[in-house]
Amino acid sequence: MTVHSIPVVDFTDFSNRYEEIAEQVLEACKNIGFFHIINASTPSSAEVNRAFELSKEYFRLPVEEKIKCKQDTAKGKIEGYLGLYAQRLDPKIQKKGDYKESFDMETLTSKKNIDHFPSLFQENRTDLEAFSKGMHATALQVLDLLAFALKLPLNEKTGANDWLSSTHQYETNGSTSVLRLLRYPNRKPGDEGEECDSKKNVILAGQHTDYIMITLLYQTAPGLQVQVSDDEWITVPVRSNAILVNMGGMFEWFTNGLLKSAMHRVIDMPNQRDGKDRYSIGYFIHPEPDTKIINMPSPLIPSERPDFKEIAKDAEITTSAEYLEYRYRRSFLEKQATNPELDYDYI
Ligand SMILES: O=C(O)CCC(=O)C(=O)O
Numbered sequence: 589m590t591v592h593s594i595p596v597v598d599f600t601d602f603s604n605r606y607e608e609i610a611e612q613v614l615e616a617c618k619n620i621g622f623f624h625i626i627n628a629s630t631p632s633s634a635e636v637n638r639a640f641e642l643s644k645e646y647f648r649l650p651v652e653e654k655i656k657c658k659q660d661t662a663k664g665k666i667e668g669y670l671g672l673y674a675q676r677l678d679p680k681i682q683k684k685g686d687y688k689e690s691f692d693m694e695t696l697t698s699k700k701n702i703d704h705f706p707s708l709f710q711e712n713r714t715d716l717e718a719f720s721k722g723m724h725a726t727a728l729q730v731l732d733l734l735a736f737a738l739k740l741p742l743n744e745k746t747g748a749n750d751w752l753s754s755t756h757q758y759e760t761n762g763s764t765s766v767l768r769l770l771r772y773p774n775r776k777p778g779d780e781g782e783e784c785d786s787k788k789n790v791i792l793a794g795q796h797t798d799y800i801m802i803t804l805l806y807q808t809a810p811g812l813q814v815q816v817s818d819d820e821w822i823t824v825p826v827r828s829n830a831i832l833v834n835m836g837g838m839f840e841w842f843t844n845g846l847l848k849s850a851m852h853r854v855i856d857m858p859n860q861r862d863g864k865d866r867y868s869i870g871y872f873i874h875p876e877p878d879t880k881i882i883n884m885p886s887p888l889i890p891s892e893r894p895d896f897k898e899i900a901k902d903a904e905i906t907t908s909a910e911y912l913e914y915r916y917r918r919s920f921l922e923k924q925a926t927n928p929e930l931d932y933d934y935i
Pocket residue numbers: 768770793798805807812852853854868870935
C-alpha cells in the first residue's frame with residue numbers, strides 16, 4: 589500500500605488507549621515507516637525550545653571554535669562536529685556532499701565525560717540531558733508499543749512488556765543513542781556548490797535509510813522528504829510540538845522487513861523557510877551492542893527474509909553491533925569507490 593501522508597498518532601490518554609495506539613503505531617511502521625506523535629508526555633516544549641536555542645548558539649560559533657571538537661570519523665569516532673560537505677549520504681548522486689553542519693553526542697549518562705565538548709555544551713549539560721532523557725523516554729514508549737503490537741513475550745521475571753526496551757535503557761555501559769544537532773544554512777537558489785537530482789531538486793542531505801532501530805526528530809522548516817514509491821517523494825510537514833519517528837534499517841532487518849525503514853533525504857525549499865537557516869534535531873536509538881535480536885519471537889514477523897538493498901541476504905548479522913558494523917563498512921566502501929578521501933558515516 590502506498591501512503592501519501594505521514595500518519596499522526598495521538599498519545600493523549602496513553603494508558604487507557606494503549607491497544608489502539610499500539611495498533612496505529614504498528615500500521616504506520618508497516619506501511620511507511622514514519623509517523624508523527626502528538627501529545628507525547630516528554631520532552632516538554634520548554635525542553636525542545638531550549639535544545640534548539642543551544643543548537644543555534646552553537647552553530648553561530650566561528651568554524652575555528654567548532655572544529656576544535658571535530659568528529660574523527662577516520663578513527664571510527666561518532667561524536668563531535670562535522671562541517672559543510674563533510675558527510676555525503678548518497679555517493680551515487682552527490683559529488684561534494686551534504687550542505688549541512690552537525691554536532692553528534694552519545695548518550696549523556698551519569699558516567700559520560702564531556703570535558704572535550706564545547707564549553708557551551710558543558711555549561712548547559714543539564715538542559716541537554718533533560719531533552720535527551722525526554723526523547724529517550726518517548727522512544728522507549730514506542731518500543732513498548734511495538735513489542736505489544738508484535739505480541740512479543742512479556743518479561744518472565746517482572747511481567748513487563750519490555751522485550752525491546754529492556755536493552756535500550758538510558759544508563760548502560762554501551763551507548764544506545766546519539767543526539768544530533770543539525771543546521772542547513774540558508775542559501776539562495778543558484779548559489780555555488782548546488783547539487784541537484786534529475787528533477788532539479790537541490791539536495792541538502794542525500795537519500796539514505798537510518799542504520800539504527802528508531803529515530804526521533806524535530807525540524808524548524810520543511811525540507812525532509814520520504815520516498816513512497818520509485819520516483820515519488822512526499823514532504824514531511826512541520827508540526828509544532830509533534831515528534832517525528834522513523835524506523836531505522838536495524839529494525840527492518842530484525843523484523844524481516846515487516847517494519848519499513850524508508851529512504852529519506854533533505855532538499856532545499858527556499859520558499860518555505862523565510863530566508864532562514866533550517867534546523868533539525870535527531871535522536872537515534874539502538875540496543876546495547878551485544879544484544880541478540882535475531883529471531884524475534886513474534887507471530888507477526890515473516891520467517892523468510894526479503895531482499896534488502898543495503899544488506900546481502902545471507903549476511904551473518906545477529907546483534908546490534910554486527911548490524912552497525914556491516915552498514916558502516918558498506919557505506920565506507922561505496923564512498924571509497926567514488927572518492928578515496930571520504931570516511932564512513934554513522935546515521
Ligand atoms: O534533518 C533532517 O530533517 C533529517 C536528518 C536525517 O535524516 C539524519 O540525520 O539521518
